[in-house]
Amino acid sequence: MATDPGAGTGAGLGLREFVRGTAALDDAARAWLAEAVPPDCFGYPSGLTADERLALTYARLRRAGRAAPPAAALLADPPALCGLLERAAIADPALFHVMLLHYTLALGPIMRFGEGRDGPEGPGGQGGPAEARAALESMEAFGTLLMTEVGRSNSHLSPRTTARHDPATGGFVLSTPDAAAAKFPTSAGHPGVPKVAAVYATLVHAGVERGVFVFVVPLRGPGGEVPAGVRVVAAPETSGLRVDYAAVLLEDLHVPYGAWLRDGARIDGGAFHDPAGSAAARLTRSMGIAPPVWRAVISASAAVARASAGTLLAHSAGRGTLGRLGPRRPLTDYRNQREAVLGALASAYALTAVAGHVKARPAAAPAPGGPGTAWAPWSAVDRDLALLKVAATVQAQETVSRCRVHSGAPGFAAVERLNAYRGLTHAYLNAGGDNELILYDTARAMAALDRYTPPPARPGPPGGGDLESPRTWLSLAGEVERRLRDRLADRVEAARKAGADDFAAWNDNLALAARTARACADRTVLEIVAGAAESGPPALRRTLALYALDWLEGRAGDLLNEGVARPGVLEEAAEARRRVGDALAPDAAELAAALELPSEVTAPPAAFTGAGGPGGG
Template sequence: MSMGTSPDGDLAGFVRGASPGPKLRERLADAVPEEFFTYPDGLTARDHQAITYARLRRAGLAAPPGSELLDDPPALCALLERAAIADPALFHVMMLHYTLALGPTVRFGTGQDGPGTAREALESMDSFGALLMTEVGRSNSHLSPRTIARHDPATGGFVLHTPDVQAAKFPTSTAHPDLPKTACVYATLVHGGEERGVFVFAVPVRGPDGAVPPGVRVVPAPETTGLQVDYAAVLLEELHVPYEAWLRDGASIDAGGAFHDPAGSPAARLTRSMGIAPAVWRAVISACAAITRASAGMLLAHSAGRSTLGRLAPRRPLTDYRNQQEAVLGALASAYALTAVAAHVKGRRTAADVPAGGPDTAWAPWSAVDRDLALLKAASTVTAQETVSMCRVHSGAPGFAAVERLNAYRGLTHAYMNAGGDNELILYDTARAMADLDRYTPPEEEAGPPDGGDLDSPRVPLFLAREAERRMRDRLAGRVRAAADGGADPFTAWNDNLALAARTATACADRVTLEICEAAAQAGPAELRPVLRLHALNWMARRADGLLDEGVVPPGWLQDVHAARRRACDELAPRAAELAAAFELPPVITAPTAFLTGG
């Protein structure tokens, strides 16, 4: 497994997917140059953050205008992917800036009477975007924020207010004292004595010199190394904002004080206000694919040509050992699978792009926006986290101590298991829609496994995934129905079945992912099929307990899976360098001990 093989053109083309053409790709690479992949030593936390934001500004000015990127998901994702492999903190603030700050001003603004100053400040990079959505004191706070917006007839604007510290917005990226910040604030609009739904308001929370305006209180959070951003809690205390700060999405309050909203109801308004989420999910899925590719490349660089001193076979190459070989090839397989998922989501329009009703939700609003995309975000972050963690462990001490990159990637995947929609809540709402057959059709029952159950057949993993999903869904629906028939209230009926609900939704995510990978294998280069087959075999091994428990496979089946994995690894091992080279990673993404040679 030696490095240095030139990339296979077809595989590299698959990795690029629907990304921009060569000129725009070069422009996006210049926006995040290789100097952004490292930081100087000896920085304080605030110094580190200041550099991150300076790089964000430089990238934003070098890249195409933000509104153009928002209208071109492959281009925006390409920029964010490069930021993610360079520096997860840069990815995080860049993603916030484009999708959760600028995005709402573009999507919900209303033309000439929209929040021109906020949009202009964000597009020009004169101010950095922040998000004020989650509230610290209550779970599921997205469903009903306690931060209130009231119309002020005297000024024509609004007054935003946080009733107590439990309703403080956290986390937010607003702590740095010297940087301008413009936040999109999610607040419940109360008008005429009624709650009218959750709306977004564009609010400068720090001026050009970082000063906090009257009515805004910023409380910096303790420093963290998990994802190095300037976290803070924000409280709004009778903050007056102009009418134009209201990102009203067609709603209005007329001269007589009458409220109008095309959404039709507070529940529908919440879904529309959360309609910026698909851009976030596409970005997160794409970043997960990118950092998984980078991690796999780093593990291969660490492993290739490395000799061992084990007494069974001194001087034997490290990758001759099955555990290391399977880790390297498994990481490459996960990277290609996530790349297929990222290509799929970048190329599709979502329910939120053209608002339409989604399934009812109980725990969070996300599935009502786009159930499948939210579910793929949850699945992708888990796959990336598991793969990055495996790469770090199999890189030994250098993977932990010699460079921050793998630790930073792991921090990013951990963060987005909660951020961008909590994974568990997404799974629960997905399972609820599945049980209720709410915009969901279970896989059809099949007579038996295709191709005699041959594990080398690409049709077998899909059969297993569909059978497991259908059986889990039926069992979940039966349990909840039986609980309800026995007099249990909805909370009790579901609370006693949350573990099964999570497994059921995960089974759905597995099936969708395998379908995406199979479509990619059929449409892509022939060299792609063996590596995606290994991904499917690894999925079988990882889900063996559930497949056995559901009776989808017989006892002893796992031994056949292990044998098939060994055959797949034997086939792929000579091509490991080729598979990694097709990722076209920047040279700075190298072995953890590169610092010894000045790399």
């Protein structure tokens, strides 16, 4: 395995362009990215208290926001916003998380639903949340989200936090009825950080629930003080994704009419009007801020997969071993380590293809009245993008874990790198839309053929063909998806005919539903990967073929159970992986170099070099 980035077979030709994508950032953008997230963000000084560490995270966010283009420009430019968030993710996962909240889940709703959309806001000339927007755009305050409620699952569908219209003032009174309805988790726990929240609440007008809307609420003032009507309960310190988690309760908090991000709805002459037409449609529209989140999470998943693969290669290349079967053999002579390194690179390149696809893909407009969802609202917003978020976070989490294990003691001890990436990828299996719930709603739509067309049937007996060919991958993936969908639909229908209600019919088939939707995600990713492989240089084609072979091995149970693959397919796949891996090994260093990782990512941890930790702020 070549260790010199300039060595090898010329694989670098075209790889760097592929990684940068069709919407590559220009030199000016790359310059402001480096200024926004400079080298001192790649780690924390030792000896900081939890509050000091969090204060530094927010200082980094303020510096990044002031170096980057204006928020409105970033939100209108997915490649630029994703580029900023990708760099934050590999430098400091906590910075990525608070940056994502600030831009997409606080400023995003204000710009999409709030002032400036449809004229003056409400009675008495009350303005929209211009003051909050100005504070967020200037980075004088930081944005957060109050959506999930701690005491009930699926709380997004029907928040118990209410915003009751007050005819006397024209404004609203926001109330959390009890501790079970507290908004958690939210990043509002640091006592000295000014915060503005986008609050999701059920609007009540004239005693009638009108649907879920977003309200802008100051949670902490310039010195971190909490206003009357807001109670913040900081959560214990965590060792996962280290941000200032807290539960927030709103206790008869009065806000003006302009705090309502009304998205064209209005209260006029005592009457309520909403262009959404129904509470269900309003929920889908209010959740329409999710696509920028999913694009960013997919892009960050690709970024941390790239960083993890580069870290593992840096650990492995040139490393000697003392195993008695072959003393002083290079570590990458052992196939388990070689396959781990190449598999991580393959995963990184596959996720990079997916990230490039979503950054260039316009968000789907929510379909009127559907698709129907039962567990969460996300699939009604953009089912395909939500499903790709599932696929990307799962793949990134598996890749980071593989790299961590195969890096030995440094992988466990270097907390500012692989452990931090592990915390990030694990968190986003649930954050940004719970993966399991997205799978269930996807499977439900698939079974009902709700805006879904199954892949065409493949004729003939179980087979495989050339396992290194994209045509074979897509044939196998499409056929297993179709058969799983048919079996799921048959089972649910049989349960209904036997007298089961919808809950019982689906509750008995949730495992099959998850596998069915996962098959749809697999096929969607493989279509993107196959397109990239067909148009890319030889090293890229081999790398993505290795990804597909890893997929086949991981899904062999379903392929064999559904009669899609022939017996012996695992042995065939293993042999193909050896062939591809042997051909790809000389290109490993060039594959890693084309990822253009900052040197701080692949450098040995400071603890192993005697260097001090980075600072910054």
